[in-house]
Amino acid sequence: MQEHRALFVIFGGTGDLAKRKLYPSLFRLFRKGNIATHFAVIGTARREWSNDYFREIIKTAIEPLEPTKEEEEAFVQHFYYQSHNVTNTEEYTVIKTLADRLDEQYEIGGNRLFYLAMAPNFFGVITRHLKSEEIITNNGFNRLVIEKPFGSDYESARLLNEEIREVFEEDQIFRIDHYLGKEMIQNISAIRFANNMIESLWNNRYIDNVQVTLAESLGVEERGGYYDKSGALKDMIQNHALQIVSLLAMEPPRIFDDEEIRQEKIIALRSIRILSEAEVDQFFVRGQYSAGKLKDDTFAAYHDELNVAPDSRTETFVAGKLLIDNFRWAGVPFYIRSGKRLTEKGTRINIVFKPVPVNIFRENEATRKIKGKDVLTIYIQPTEGFSLTMNGKEIGPSFSLAPIKLDYRHSADALENSPEAYERLLLDCLNGDATNFTHWDEVAQSWRIVDVIRQAWDKDTAAIPSYAAGTMGPDEAFQLLEKDGHDWIWQPDAWYRERGYLTD
Numbered sequence: 001m002q003e004h005r006a007l008f009v010i011f012g013g014t015g016d017l018a019k020r021k022l023y024p025s026l027f028r029l030f031r032k033g034n035i036a037t038h039f040a041v042i043g044t045a046r047r048e049w050s051n052d053y054f055r056e057i058i059k060t061a062i063e064p065l066e067p068t069k070e071e072e073e074a075f076v077q078h079f080y081y082q083s084h085n086v087t088n089t090e091e092y093t094v095i096k097t098l099a100d101r102l103d104e105q106y107e108i109g110g111n112r113l114f115y116l117a118m119a120p121n122f123f124g125v126i127t128r129h130l131k132s133e134e135i136i137t138n139n140g141f142n143r144l145v146i147e148k149p150f151g152s153d154y155e156s157a158r159l160l161n162e163e164i165r166e167v168f169e170e171d172q173i174f175r176i177d178h179y180l181g182k183e184m185i186q187n188i189s190a191i192r193f194a195n196n197m198i199e200s201l202w203n204n205r206y207i208d209n210v211q212v213t214l215a216e217s218l219g220v221e222e223r224g225g226y227y228d229k230s231g232a233l234k235d236m237i238q239n240h241a242l243q244i245v246s247l248l249a250m251e252p253p254r255i256f257d258d259e260e261i262r263q264e265k266i267i268a269l270r271s272i273r274i275l276s277e278a279e280v281d282q283f284f285v286r287g288q289y290s291a292g293k294l295k296d297d298t299f300a301a302y303h304d305e306l307n308v309a310p311d312s313r314t315e316t317f318v319a320g321k322l323l324i325d326n327f328r329w330a331g332v333p334f335y336i337r338s339g340k341r342l343t344e345k346g347t348r349i350n351i352v353f354k355p356v357p358v359n360i361f362r363e364n365e366a367t368r369k370i371k372g373k374d375v376l377t378i379y380i381q382p383t384e385g386f387s388l389t390m391n392g393k394e395i396g397p398s399f400s401l402a403p404i405k406l407d408y409r410h411s412a413d414a415l416e417n418s419p420e421a422y423e424r425l426l427l428d429c430l431n432g433d434a435t436n437f438t439h440w441d442e443v444a445q446s447w448r449i450v451d452v453i454r455q456a457w458d459k460d461t462a463a464i465p466s467y468a469a470g471t472m473g474p475d476e477a478f479q480l481l482e483k484d485g486h487d488w489i490w491q492p493d494a495w496y497r498e499r500g501y502l503t504d
């Protein structure tokens with residue numbers, strides 16, 4: 001395996017993301033030999049930490065990966081900490097001096113990867129200084145990795161992008177959407193474009209509706225301060241949900257490379273209908289969790305969470321219907337939903353096929369149970385795989401239909417060796433492969449889609465629908481589909497039992 005040479009400069013090096021995701025991912029790359037000898041990591045933030053203390057933090061961060069003592073020591077020797085306030089110009093010289101020294105010491109050849117694991121309001125000031133203080137190099141690659149949220153609406157994102165583009169070219173910018181690093185999200189393209197039986201049905205003649213659910217059982221935990229200003233629309237829909245929809249809806253790229261895929265995703269996003277403010281209520285619903293109970297656990301209401309305003313009107317749940325105005329998808333609703341404190345954690349895509357044109361079988365209990373529709377389910381997480389629910393003949397002398405389910409899941413062994421999303425994305429970035437990162441045009445179009453919804457909701461003074469923690473969202477989210485004659489395929493088992501249907 002070829003070792004990558006790089007100096008990682010992690011702004012926000014003391015933060016939650018760095019500790020929980022970045023350091024363990026770097027360790028996994030180290031363990032696999034993707035980075036070995038010629039790399040170094042500078043962690044930087046305001047806190048006054050020593051190198052030794054920083055290395056102890058790194059050891060704690062990688063503890064769950066059970067490194068040997070030798071691995072741990074060898075790894076942490078590459079880590080250096082530099083206290084630094086990003087708003088203070090003078091302090092950048094210490095970063096430059098350290099970066100140049102480490103570059104020489106580890107024979108890195110000028111390759112630099114700047115990871116901005118900080119609030120977006122700092123992105124502009126950091127990138128400006130990377131240039132003015134000559135921290136970007138002339139002899140290797142310079143890549144900028146940026147976390148979400150990229151702006152808080154189209155206008156702020158545009159300004160942010162302009163600031164960054166004064167220093168970095170688009171092909172040097174890697175905007176992270178960590179869902180794009182997930183195994184099964186990447187599998188969407190394989191399922192679609194490597195199977196004629198799937199791709200030939202992938203259009204409005206055969207598909208009735210598409211459902212994308214990003215459910216979380218957790219609440220806002222310690223992130224109330226951030227989340228209360230963001231809400232589910234900006235936190236999950238603008239980025240992860242729309243990225244998934246673009247992968248499902250895009251046309252087949254000419255070849256499977258980053259440039260072609262991005263082009264097709266952008267076209268798909270541009271085909272999503274932008275609502276008028278007056279239409280928003282017909283297409284989108286929101287909700288906020290109230291206190292609730294699931295099994296033996298009881299949960300507080302959202303407005304009682306840490307750092308959340310007691311009278312907060314922030315949505316913790318969104319469900320919506322997207323219409324895609326092109327030949328392939330006209331008339332097929334794409335339903336999306338995401339929320340915190342739902343029944344369970346999981347991301348699933350349900351592709352619901354149209355029933356056969358004529359039902360030649362007599363309507364009976366079995367056909368009623370499956371409602372006559374075939375469903376392809378793509379399980380993104382925590383279980384990974386896909387299933388096809390379809391109709392078959394019930395075993396026995398009489399002829400009656402029975403639902404059958406072809407079910408494939410990745411094995412636990414395979415999953416253990418599968419890279420974690422951040423590990424995969426960091427490696428892509430070292431390889432200069434931007435396939436699984438979001439291009440500015442995608443970000444811009446996603447903001448245009450959600451900005452209208454946000455504006456309509458901000459003007460609306462009516463009470464926000466609530467849902468009890470531990471349920472699958474407010475009643476309005478179910479009514480959204482019912483009024484179109486559909487149901488969410490992913491329902492709690494009890495929902496299926498009550499109606500005598502086959503469980504999903």
Ligand SMILES: NC(=O)C1=CN([C@@H]2O[C@H](COP(=O)(O)OP(=O)(O)OC[C@H]3O[C@@H](n4cnc5c(N)ncnc54)[C@H](OP(=O)(O)O)[C@@H]3O)[C@@H](O)[C@H]2O)C=CC1
Nearest residue numbers: 012013014015016017045046047085086117118119147148
């Ligand atoms: N945590 C997560 O799971 C996820 C986070 N993100 C995004 O990643 C980014 C970071 O999030 P997260 O790690 O949770 O945030 P944290 O609040 O935990 O970390 C913020 C970091 O910024 C540093 N910092 C703040 N102000 C300054 C300053 N003036 N100069 C230098 N350093 C400063 C802080 O260190 P210090 O106080 O020592 O200066 C800290 O290291 C955010 O954009 C977030 O939206 C995205 C997806 C998931």
Ligand SMILES: O=C1O[C@H](COP(=O)(O)O)[C@@H](O)[C@H](O)[C@H]1O
Nearest residue numbers: 148178179216235236240347381
């Ligand atoms: O980006 C975010 O994603 C997480 C959910 O990510 P997952 O990989 O655990 O599904 C979400 O909790 C967080 O609020 C959001 O900022």
